[in-house]
Amino acid sequence: MSRVLNNTCAVAEDKRLRVEKAASALGYVPNPNARSLLMKSTGGMGMLLPHVSGEFFSEFLTGADNVAKDNDFFLLISASHGKASEWRSSVQSVYRRVDGLIVMAPQVTPKRLNLSQDIPTVFVNTPVPERDRSGVDVIGFDNAGGTRQAVEYLLNLGHRRFCYVAGPEGAFDAAERAKGFREALDSAGIRDGVILAGGYNHEDGALAARKILEMDPRPTAVLAANDYCALGLLTELQGAGVDVPGEVSIIGFDNVPSAAFSAPGLTTLGVPIREIGEKAIERLLHRIRRPDDPVRLSVELPVNLVVRDTTAPVLRQQ
Amino acid sequence: MSRVLNNTCAVAEDKRLRVEKAASALGYVPNPNARSLLMKSTGGMGMLLPHVSGEFFSEFLTGADNVAKDNDFFLLISASHGKASEWRSSVQSVYRRVDGLIVMAPQVTPKRLNLSQDIPTVFVNTPVPERDRSGVDVIGFDNAGGTRQAVEYLLNLGHRRFCYVAGPEGAFDAAERAKGFREALDSAGIRDGVILAGGYNHEDGALAARKILEMDPRPTAVLAANDYCALGLLTELQGAGVDVPGEVSIIGFDNVPSAAFSAPGLTTLGVPIREIGEKAIERLLHRIRRPDDPVRLSVELPVNLVVRDTTAPVLRQQ
DNA sequence: ACGTCCGTTGAAAACGTTTTCAAGAAAGTA
DNA sequence: TACTTTCTTGAAAACGTTTTCAACGGACGT
Numbered sequence: 001m002s003r004v005l006n007n008t009c010a011v012a013e014d015k016r017l018r019v020e021k022a023a024s025a026l027g028y029v030p031n032p033n034a035r036s037l038l039m040k041s042t043g044g045m046g047m048l049l050p051h052v053s054g055e056f057f058s059e060f061l062t063g064a065d066n067v068a069k070d071n072d073f074f075l076l077i078s079a080s081h082g083k084a085s086e087w088r089s090s091v092q093s094v095y096r097r098v099d100g101l102i103v104m105a106p107q108v109t110p111k112r113l114n115l116s117q118d119i120p121t122v123f124v125n126t127p128v129p130e131r132d133r134s135g136v137d138v139i140g141f142d143n144a145g146g147t148r149q150a151v152e153y154l155l156n157l158g159h160r161r162f163c164y165v166a167g168p169e170g171a172f173d174a175a176e177r178a179k180g181f182r183e184a185l186d187s188a189g190i191r192d193g194v195i196l197a198g199g200y201n202h203e204d205g206a207l208a209a210r211k212i213l214e215m216d217p218r219p220t221a222v223l224a225a226n227d228y229c230a231l232g233l234l235t236e237l238q239g240a241g242v243d244v245p246g247e248v249s250i251i252g253f254d255n256v257p258s259a260a261f262s263a264p265g266l267t268t269l270g271v272p273i274r275e276i277g278e279k280a281i282e283r284l285l286h287r288i289r290r291p292d293d294p295v296r297l298s299v300e301l302p303v304n305l306v307v308r309d310t311t312a313p314v315l316r317q318q
Numbered sequence: 319m320s321r322v323l324n325n326t327c328a329v330a331e332d333k334r335l336r337v338e339k340a341a342s343a344l345g346y347v348p349n350p351n352a353r354s355l356l357m358k359s360t361g362g363m364g365m366l367l368p369h370v371s372g373e374f375f376s377e378f379l380t381g382a383d384n385v386a387k388d389n390d391f392f393l394l395i396s397a398s399h400g401k402a403s404e405w406r407s408s409v410q411s412v413y414r415r416v417d418g419l420i421v422m423a424p425q426v427t428p429k430r431l432n433l434s435q436d437i438p439t440v441f442v443n444t445p446v447p448e449r450d451r452s453g454v455d456v457i458g459f460d461n462a463g464g465t466r467q468a469v470e471y472l473l474n475l476g477h478r479r480f481c482y483v484a485g486p487e488g489a490f491d492a493a494e495r496a497k498g499f500r501e502a503l504d505s506a507g508i509r510d511g512v513i514l515a516g517g518y519n520h521e522d523g524a525l526a527a528r529k530i531l532e533m534d535p536r537p538t539a540v541l542a543a544n545d546y547c548a549l550g551l552l553t554e555l556q557g558a559g560v561d562v563p564g565e566v567s568i569i570g571f572d573n574v575p576s577a578a579f580s581a582p583g584l585t586t587l588g589v590p591i592r593e594i595g596e597k598a599i600e601r602l603l604h605r606i607r608r609p610d611d612p613v614r615l616s617v618e619l620p621v622n623l624v625v626r627d628t629t630a631p632v633l634r635q636q
Numbered sequence: 637a638c639g640t641c642c643g644t645t646g647a648a649a650a651c652g653t654t655t656t657c658a659a660g661a662a663a664g665t666a
Numbered sequence: 667t668a669c670t671t672t673c674t675t676g677a678a679a680a681c682g683t684t685t686t687c688a689a690c691g692g693a694c695g696t
Contacts, residue, residue: 008654012674027434031414033355034652038681042351043411044394052383054575058376061395065370069398074411076362076394077379080387093361093392097350116345202579228579235579257372258576261520261546261553326684330644352682356651 043072045284046098048090049079050107050171054200054228055256056273060124063277064102071285073099081105084112091115100284106171110136120287122280122297127172137283137297139276143173146269146303147180150223150251153305155188158314159221159249162190165198165208165233167225174200174225177253181223198225205232212248213240220248220314227252227259227268234262234310245312255306264309271303361390363602364416366408367397368425372518372546373574374591378442381595382420389603391417399423402430409433418602424489428454438605440598440615445490455601455615457594461491464587464621465498468541468569471623473506476632477539477567480508483516483526483551485543492518492543495571499541516543523550530566531558538566538632545570545577545586552580552628563630573624582627589621 022028036042045068051057061075068075076098078090087105091113094101100120103110110128115121122137151162164181167174178195185193196211198204205224209232212222224230230252234244242248244264252259252268259266283297340346354360363386369375379393386393394416396408405423409431412419418438421428428446433439440455469480482499485492496513503511514529516522523542527550530536542548548570552562560566562582570577570586577584601615 009674015675027432029410029413029434031355031652032411033351033360033414034681035654036681037349037351037355037652037683038654040681044415051380053373053376053380055373055376058371058373061397062369062371065395065397069396069404072407072411074394074396074408074415076392077383078387078392079379079383086387089390090392092347093350093390095347095350097362097392114345116347202575206579231576231579235581235583238581257520258549261524261549263553263556263581265553327644333645349682352651353684354651355653355682356684358651 041099041288042097044074044076044098045281046076046078046094046101048081048087048094048101048103048105049077050081050104052077052079055258056226056254059256059274060104060277063274063279064281065277067278067281067285071281073281073285082107084108087113095119099288100281102280102284106173120284120291122283124276124280125173133296133298135296137280137287139280139283139297139299139301141271141276141301142303143176144180144183146253146271146305147177147223148184149303149305150269151181151184151188153307154221154223154249154251154311155184157221157249157311160190160314161217161219161221162193163212163215163219163222164193164195165205165222165224165229166195167229168199177225194219198229200226200228202228202232202235205229205234206236207232209233209236209240212237213242218248221251221311222248223251223253225253227254227256227266230266230268230310231258231262234266245310249311249314251305251311259306260308262310267308267311268306269303270306272301276301359417359606360415362392362394362416363599364394364396364412364419366399366405366412366419366421366423367395368399368422370395370397373576374544374572377574377592378422378595381592381597382599383595385596385599385603389599391599391603400425402426405431413437417606418599420598420602424491438602438609440601442594442598443491451614451616453614455598455605457598457601457615457617457619459589459594459619460621461494462498462501464571464589464623465495465541466502467621467623468571468587469499469502469506471625472539472541472567472569472629473502475539475567475629478508478632479535479537479539480511481530481533481537481540482511482513483523483540483542483547484513485547486517495543512537516547518544518546520546520550520553523547523552524554525550527551527554527558530555531560536566539569539629540566541569541571543571545572545574545584548584548586548628549576549580552584563628567629567632569623569629577624578626580628585626585629586624587621588624590619594619 065075076094078094081087087108102122102124103126104124105126110123111132117135124139128138166178196208198208224233230250234250237244244250252266255268255270259268383393394412396412399405405426420440420442421444422442423444428441429450435453442457446456484496514526516526542551548568552568555562562568570584573586573588577586
């Protein structure tokens with residue numbers, strides 16, 4: 001009897017007791033499929049991500065999970081996505097199983113995902129053209145501005161020979177970060193900034209480090225596409241006897257927890273990714289609870305330079 | 319018409335075409351709730367975890383997600399669990415929404431979770447008493463043996479003054495690791511091993527490091543409950559001018575990706591956590607596909623010492 | 637040409653809930 | 667006492683699928 005479980009209308013006290021006793025004796029748990037088939041709500045949030053590995057995503061998940069749990073929502077996660085076709089099948093499999101969707105697809109433009117419009121969706125760190133933002137929320141952060149800021153900081157420290165270790169091919173955020181690097185150098189009138197192929201993992205940084213070691217003259221400032229890349233770079237350079245930050249300054253991107261605990265501590269660009277995870281779920285909750293609210297989010301959060309110990313004035317090398 | 323979408327029986331070719339065209343024109347996607355209500359299968363795997371933060375869990379998730387995706391299963395994740403009551407409500411909310419369940423509950427014994435027996439369940443790194451293993455699969459790893467192995471390695475390097483930075487209170491795996499430490503010291507006849515309160519995060523290691531710095535005589539070998547703790551310890555000791563491994567050797571636990579990229583590289587105990595994630599999902603898939611197979615898994619995987627550069631012979635200090 | 641069998645197809649039952657509908661009982665009012 | 671209103675409760679409809687059932691038509695064999 002659904003009335004007693006959900007307190008939906010008045011029931012005689014003796015009957016209520018009998019039903020409750022029977023329910024707990026049988027270990028009765030309502031079937032959520034039947035429930036959400038009828039009620040058209042599932043109590044879940046879907047997260048479509050490119051990966052789940054690394055601290056960037058684990059922080060994002062942690063933020064999302066915290067507020068989801070507080071509101072008794074579960075998280076449905078689908079990851080490991082490179083191609084648009086994989087995205088589409090994931091979208092299908094998630095559709096109608098959740099009440100809201102968070103999509104982080106730095107490699108794919110959302111219209112290729114053919115998402116249905118009838119489910120609240122928040123895009124995070126995903127390239128959404130202005131004309132496609134009508135029905136959806138968009139949370140981004142200033143990738144290009146971050147690198148630009150970092151370059152400017154290094155310029156002020158006297159650096160003139162720059163190198164950028166790029167992120168993965170085809171990823172929108174990586175491209176933006178590289179763009180910020182080029183723009184900042186252009187503004188400063190520096191023409192010989194080097195961009196090296198890289199990626200988002202330690203190994204990519206280590207590989208780039210070996211190329212940097214062979215360069216002559218060697219750059220005095222290296223920016224990496226993210227913290228893991230920077231950390232791999234740092235370790236490899238140190239292993240080759242290079243003094244960081246004495247000879248080379250390094251700046252990462254993301255400010256993952258580990259960045260604070262390298263030796264020396266990594267100077268990096270802080271992205272509030274855990275807070276973004278929280279905010280994204282909160283946003284979905286709002287849209288679920290007030291479906292007729294027409295206002296949509298479209299924010300680009302600032303990225304803050306977190307100065308630690310892998311950056312120093314260039315004076316010593318000149 | 320379900321017959322054409324699922325190829326369940328012969329249909330005239332012209333009708334099939336017409337149905338398919340109509341379906342794609344309307345953007346028809348079958349409602350998964352209605353589907354699984356009837357078919358009693360959902361195409362999802364549930365993961366009940368204590369957290370999702372940090373590389374340990376992100377590696378575990380990556381492994382699980384890889385094989386789940388290859389088999390077109392989605393992952394339903396419920397985390398942030400401290401208390402048994404939270405676990406129970408999560409179990410309820412996941413029940414019937416997934417075809418299999420992975421439970422990692424180092425803080426709770428499974429019988430307090432009142433899990434239903436009718437869904438395949440794999441316990442990972444969870445204390446399951448022998449008598450409760452009849453219907454479930456259990457994958458563990460040798461926590462005690464790991465620390466024991468590490469202590470023995472350090473003993474061979476000549477270390478005699480040991481310190482252990484413990485994990486979180488109440489966690490089964492942390493207790494096992496501490497037990498291994500005590501046992502190994504007892505076997506060696508060393509009575510003055512120090513156990514410090516700690517935790518699973520960088521900060522816990524850093525805090526413990528400050529206590530170690532005040533100790534006199536200072537230990538020459540420090541084991542940490544996990545890698546993050548060890549890394550926090552390492553950074554803090556280095557910051558205080560302590561030479562690692564010259565003055566103090568450090569060994570972590572888990573072998574998360576970052577452990578390879580500290581400076582110096584962290585000696586640690588390798589837990590194949592990504593493979594465990596894969597194996598757990600594979601196990602569930604097997605049990606879903608062959609429900610009548612009575613054999614149950616009950617394995618304790620070995621933990622391997624991964625020697626890097628935070629450990630050295632004690633000679634110099636004697 | 638007639639009977640049988642197989643391939644095809646439409647209708648209906650089932651899955652486990654919630655919600656609606658209507659009926660019945662109890663209580664209050666004239 | 668009779669009528670109306672409110673409270674309670676059982677039955678039935680609905681949600682969107684899959685599967686089963688039965689019927690229909692055609693093809694094949696005798």
